[in-house]
Amino acid sequence: MPPTSIREFSDTAVDPKVRGFLHLPESPTGDGVILSHGAGSNANAPLLVALAETFSANGCSVLRCDLPYRQSKSFGPPGPGDAARDRAGLTNALAALKKMVSGRLFLGGHSYGGRQSSMLCAEQPDLVAALLLLSYPLHPPRKPEQQRTQHLPDLRTPTLFIQGTRDPFATIAEMERALKMIPAKTKLLVVEGAGHDLGFKGKTKRQTLPKEILAELEQLLS
Numbered sequence: 527m528p529p530t531s532i533r534e535f536s537d538t539a540v541d542p543k544v545r546g547f548l549h550l551p552e553s554p555t556g557d558g559v560i561l562s563h564g565a566g567s568n569a570n571a572p573l574l575v576a577l578a579e580t581f582s583a584n585g586c587s588v589l590r591c592d593l594p595y596r597q598s599k600s601f602g603p604p605g606p607g608d609a610a611r612d613r614a615g616l617t618n619a620l621a622a623l624k625k626m627v628s629g630r631l632f633l634g635g636h637s638y639g640g641r642q643s644s645m646l647c648a649e650q651p652d653l654v655a656a657l658l659l660l661s662y663p664l665h666p667p668r669k670p671e672q673q674r675t676q677h678l679p680d681l682r683t684p685t686l687f688i689q690g691t692r693d694p695f696a697t698i699a700e701m702e703r704a705l706k707m708i709p710a711k712t713k714l715l716v717v718e719g720a721g722h723d724l725g726f727k728g729k730t731k732r733q734t735l736p737k738e739i740l741a742e743l744e745q746l747l748s
Contacts, residue, residue: 542615546591555585556629562639565603573726580736634658648677657685664696690720
């Protein structure tokens with residue numbers, strides 16, 4: 527695996543500011559990826575770290591970032607009024623990474639981060655080349671009637687969904703129905719036996735999953 531440089535990154539000249547960790551490959555392809563975390567996590571989530579390592583080893587520059595709500599408090603979920611500012615933070619992160627790369631930009635997020643990423647792309651269809659949505663929170667656990675699908679018919683960005691078969695936020699059948707609402711090209715990668723953390727809770731890691739995700743993304747865009 528080619529060596530990668532990892533360093534802390536911040537851009538305090540914008541509001542919301544950008545804060546996270548930048549993975550710079552030794553042999554860059556010119557492509558860049560922004561990765562954001564779920565509601566109870568941060569940029570150091572094991573899943574995001576593993577994905578960043580795999581993508582950067584394959585030539586992508588990766589910025590895994592703390593969303594604005596996480597920058598303002600070290601723990602706990604976002605508040606009801608945080609979503610729009612978190613989407614603005616993703617926009618600023620993309621702008622920062624765009625200055626460093628010459629190729630395609632991708633936007634990826636786990637759970638809440640993925641939902642905000644998809645809402646942002648529904649608002650701005652040409653923002654990125656593709657979306658990477660990890661454990662999309664289609665509805666709150668045990669509340670399937672509260673569907674978070676209002677923006678999906680406006681989503682025109684090619685999107686790869688990665689969903690575990692034991693995720694309480696959406697069954698595979700529910701995800702398949704939701705994908706039919708999206709006019710863009712989509713693909714669903716099913717992770718057998720995985721819950722909402724996709725097998726990356728604590729020290730456990732599904733070692734092959736990041737490579738599978740990269741391969742599926744390339745196939746989606748081929």
